[in-house]
Amino acid sequence: MKIQESMPATKVERSAKFVKTGFQIGGNYIKHYSKKLFNPDLSRDELNENNASDIYNSLSELKGSALKIAQMLSMDRNMLPKAYVNKFSQSQYNAPPLSGPLITRTFVKSFGKSPEKLFDSFNPVSTNAASIGQVHQATLGDKKLAVKVQYPGVAASISSDLKMVKPFAFRLLGINEKELNVYIKEVEERLLEETDYKLEVRRSIEFSKACSKLKNTVFPTYYPELSSDKIITMDWMEGLHLKEFLATDPSQALRNKIGQALWDFYNFQQYELKAVHADPHPGNFLITPDEKLAIIDFGCIKEIPEDFYNPFFDLIWQDLMKDKQATIDAFRKLGLLQQNDNAKQIAFYYKSYKEMISLFALPYAGKAFDFSKPDFFENIYAWSDKITKLPEFKQPRGVKHFIYINRTNFGLYMILNDLQATVNTQSFRPVSKNNSIANTKRSHAL
Numbered sequence: 001m002k003i004q005e006s007m008p009a010t011k012v013e014r015s016a017k018f019v020k021t022g023f024q025i026g027g028n029y030i031k032h033y034s035k036k037l038f039n040p041d042l043s044r045d046e047l048n049e050n051n052a053s054d055i056y057n058s059l060s061e062l063k064g065s066a067l068k069i070a071q072m073l074s075m076d077r078n079m080l081p082k083a084y085v086n087k088f089s090q091s092q093y094n095a096p097p098l099s100g101p102l103i104t105r106t107f108v109k110s111f112g113k114s115p116e117k118l119f120d121s122f123n124p125v126s127t128n129a130a131s132i133g134q135v136h137q138a139t140l141g142d143k144k145l146a147v148k149v150q151y152p153g154v155a156a157s158i159s160s161d162l163k164m165v166k167p168f169a170f171r172l173l174g175i176n177e178k179e180l181n182v183y184i185k186e187v188e189e190r191l192l193e194e195t196d197y198k199l200e201v202r203r204s205i206e207f208s209k210a211c212s213k214l215k216n217t218v219f220p221t222y223y224p225e226l227s228s229d230k231i232i233t234m235d236w237m238e239g240l241h242l243k244e245f246l247a248t249d250p251s252q253a254l255r256n257k258i259g260q261a262l263w264d265f266y267n268f269q270q271y272e273l274k275a276v277h278a279d280p281h282p283g284n285f286l287i288t289p290d291e292k293l294a295i296i297d298f299g300c301i302k303e304i305p306e307d308f309y310n311p312f313f314d315l316i317w318q319d320l321m322k323d324k325q326a327t328i329d330a331f332r333k334l335g336l337l338q339q340n341d342n343a344k345q346i347a348f349y350y351k352s353y354k355e356m357i358s359l360f361a362l363p364y365a366g367k368a369f370d371f372s373k374p375d376f377f378e379n380i381y382a383w384s385d386k387i388t389k390l391p392e393f394k395q396p397r398g399v400k401h402f403i404y405i406n407r408t409n410f411g412l413y414m415i416l417n418d419l420q421a422t423v424n425t426q427s428f429r430p431v432s433k434n435n436s437i438a439n440t441k442r443s444h445a446l
Contacts, residue, residue: 097134100124103149110228118226119145130283132194132299137236144236146220146296148197155195162188186400190278194299201227204234204298210273216261216292237294239286242418252420254291259371259421261293266412267428274309278302278404280411282418302404307333312405313430316361321354335399348392359383360409363425371416371423380410 103124107115115122119138126134133150162184193199201222208219218237226233240248245258262285269276277284279300286294311330314320321327328350331337336353337346359380363369387393416423 097126097129098151102152103134103136106149106152106230110231115147119147122147128283138233140226145223145226146234146236147226148232148234150195150197150230155192158188158191158195162191186403190300190302190404193301196229197227197232198229200299201232203301204232207269207273207277207298207301208295211265211268211295214261214264214268216257217265218288218292218294220294220296234296237286237288237296239288239294241286242282242415245287246418255419255421256423257291258287258293259416259419260423260427262412262415262419263423263425264427265293265295266408270304270408271313271428271430274306275301275303276405276408278408280408280415282415285415300404302401302408304401304405308399308401308405309430315357316364317430321357324350327354334402336397338397345392349397352387352392356383356387363413367424367426368422369425371413372420377413377417 103126104114107113107118111118115124115136115138119140122138123136126136127146128135132154133148136147136149138145138147201224204219204222205224208222211217211219220235220237223233250258266276266280277295277298277300279297284295284297286296288294311333315327315330320330328337328346331350331353332339337349341349359376362376363371
């Protein structure tokens with residue numbers, strides 16, 4: 001993979017890159033419609049391929065929040081054309097890495113010395129590069145370490161980058177500016193947290209300890225004394241990323257075992273900790289040689305406030321939706337129904353969101369769920385396609401917490417679908433003031 005020797009860091013440099021990409025996309029459209037004059041049946045496949053390639057190449061050079069948006073979009077396979085998903089998914093594992101000299105500068109700023117003087121050995125060539133930083137292998141004494149180094153200028157450029165991403169998002173997602181602003185604001189808050197590596201080390205230690213009793217799940221040890229606001233040092237974890245793991249043709253029993261570990265990891269956090277690892281892309285996990293799930297990144301954490309936790313999980317776990325008025329009340333608390341809605345609007349949104357939550361909650365309906373079932377995902381995609389074409393959904397609905405909670409759970413569903421896993425969905429259940437099943441004994445996870 002080509003090593004990146006420099007990175008646009010200032011607002012002017014990054015703006016120029018976005019403008020250049022905009023011109024490239026404009027040129028792709030001109031070429032497409034010129035060809036279409038002579039071939040009216042020409043599909044958009046080539047246009048999508050060219051646009052996806054140009055946008056990804058630009059974002060991968062910019063890195064930071066711009067590339068993070070591509071990574072997030074690649075997890076929703078129904079949101080974008082296939083060409084974009086295929087291209088953007090590269091950001092989950094390996095974006096173009098920065099060169100060694102740029103990494104050395106970060107160490108000198110953080111510790112006053114080069115990485116070679118901090119560790120016994122340090123590989124200047126990264127093993128993995130993603131949106132916010134890249135990982136290098138190092139040793140110290142008898143310890144084999146993973147050292148994550150943040151790209152220069154990433155934190156300072158988040159707000160301006162997101163403003164510049166907006167025009168691309170308008171075209172790709174087809175949603176109005178008000179709705180996009182709600183989305184962008186929540187994303188900005190989480191991204192600012194992700195670039196605070198001292199916060200990530202604290203959270204990583206806290207969450208690793210809290211989740212330490214989960215079956216078949218392991219975590220690296222973190223080293224605060226070898227970390228800074230731009231560098232994180234942790235144990236090196238041996239293992240395969242999901243794509244590599246699936247290429248080994250694992251048995252169904254092993255697929256189920258890893259799937260169950262993922263399910264328990266996420267639902268324990270949501271229900272018991274009321275805060276969750278909200279970045280479920282495959283690059284954040286490894287399957288170890290002894291067949292366990294290793295969690296190697298806690299950069300994005302979403303705390304779940306009580307005023308969201310109670311109505312949302314009551315809808316999923318209780319028979320609440322059998323009571324129309326109770327359901328409407330919960331929808332109001334979640335911002336799905338608004339105070340100025342008239343009777344016709346209430347009826348429309350009540351029916352639409354009840355259908356959505358019923359689909360979302362289907363895995364919880366029985367003791368176990370087979371995520372290889374294509375009809376489950378086809379029904380979700382069909383519902384999504386249907387509502388995106390309706391004018392009633394051009395305005396934002398729902399509190400901001402839906403953005404990362406939906407992303408977390410649907411991301412989990414997609415990984416379980418990749419695994420073709422069947423899991424026990426009753427291992428953890430919510431602890432809600434209004435929930436009659438609070439404090440139910442866990443079957444196996446703890």
